[in-house]
Amino acid sequence: MPKYKSLAKDIHEKIKNGTYSIKLPTINDFVCEYQAGRNTVRSALDILVQQGEIHKVQGSGYYINKNVNSEKKTLNISLKRGLTGSFPGQQIKSKVLELSILSSDEKLSARFNCSVGTPLYFVRRLRFIDDIPIGIENAYYNKRFVIYLNEEIASRSIFYFIRDELMLKIGFSDEFVSAKCLDKNECALLNLDEGQPGLIINEINYLKSGDIFNVSNTIYNYQELDLYFSIQNLN
Amino acid sequence: MPKYKSLAKDIHEKIKNGTYSIKLPTINDFVCEYQAGRNTVRSALDILVQQGEIHKVQGSGYYINKNVNSEKKTLNISLKRGLTGSFPGQQIKSKVLELSILSSDEKLSARFNCSVGTPLYFVRRLRFIDDIPIGIENAYYNKRFVIYLNEEIASRSIFYFIRDELMLKIGFSDEFVSAKCLDKNECALLNLDEGQPGLIINEINYLKSGDIFNVSNTIYNYQELDLYFSIQNLN
């Protein structure tokens, strides 16, 4: 792990520990503490800025963000850790509704940027946080990269399997968020009355190589979950 | 404007022009072309990466992202330009449903991180793209920073007014996305049948100073709009 990432991790831990109250030490303080260069410390802090954990004010310093409390659970999507990594204290379970291998058709190939006929895994899961149904995930994985999957893996964390077992290097993702009216079956799975809405995320996940390894559509339970992310103005 | 931002702007224009096909010139090419340092060019390209316009592959180069086409209009929220800046070709109109000054209560003060009684503008607008009702925006502005507003300004772009006339420096924002069932009135405003859902964004907007100048809740027309953003994996 590069130095700036391990710095970011360490500073993140200290923030969670309550080591700092509101204001972080200055860059120079960190430079001394960690025996690192200024730019390295800046890179580390920028990670935490991107993740919505802190913000910076020129001429003043770095400050810990207050977290706005919602009645619902809040999924910080910029963390890119999947449910399992996003709710560490809580019990994440997944009921595998379907797991199959199929051939990519025209439409999927367009999304995957692969040729028609490419073998894909299809996984449909009902996901729970502390036994509350939180989302219905329909995911396709390009078998060229995700060479193996089974029900046991899918019932735990596909994300960790891909990252830590298959050792794939996850790069970036395109996220499309929308809403829709759910059908009878979807409502039943999420324990919702008929005609209720769902919060939809369509995701295209890329490896660091730029290849797409996963395309998914997840219907989240709007009564239980909020999405959160922080945006830095680049104008 | 700093050099890396003007570089980013220039490269962005060239991408839109079709100057490059898929792969961008190398960093070194840009270093020569713009007489800039390597890190400056990297900073410029990183802006475009953040905005989901390009991606990079170590050892290989920078590549233009394919844009996935949706049937709906797509709002790239990481651009932080408001509707007016996000749909440049199209006609943005806003019908001001309410504009008033009020005193911050307990709940608003918690969100604004200000004391109870602080004067706030409240603006409720129905927003249109090419005469299609696209969203209902309920926004509060801290009068301490947004010292003036009127209906004429609100019917155009509050965002540009704040940035270009009031010269406030917009920093970052917290975004909370959810869905809900709309009530009769909300559906009527958005030309939806009763009982239809809405895509909700709750926003807290900060200045570069770290002060909150705006808190808003917008109900988007789920039939017309998708949200888009790109996420870089920082693990």
Place this chain on the structure above:
DNA sequence: ACACATTTGTCCGTATGTATC
């Protein structure tokens, strides 16, 4: 399979600009 060139990633140091306090 291997070596090599290319290209991006990380890290350091330094100087100067700009905003805050």
Place this chain on the structure above:
DNA sequence: TGATACATACGGACAAATGTG
């Protein structure tokens, strides 16, 4: 006004990944 702290910009060295032959 001066001191502090972050922002921008440049240059150089080496690491790591990719692509080629």
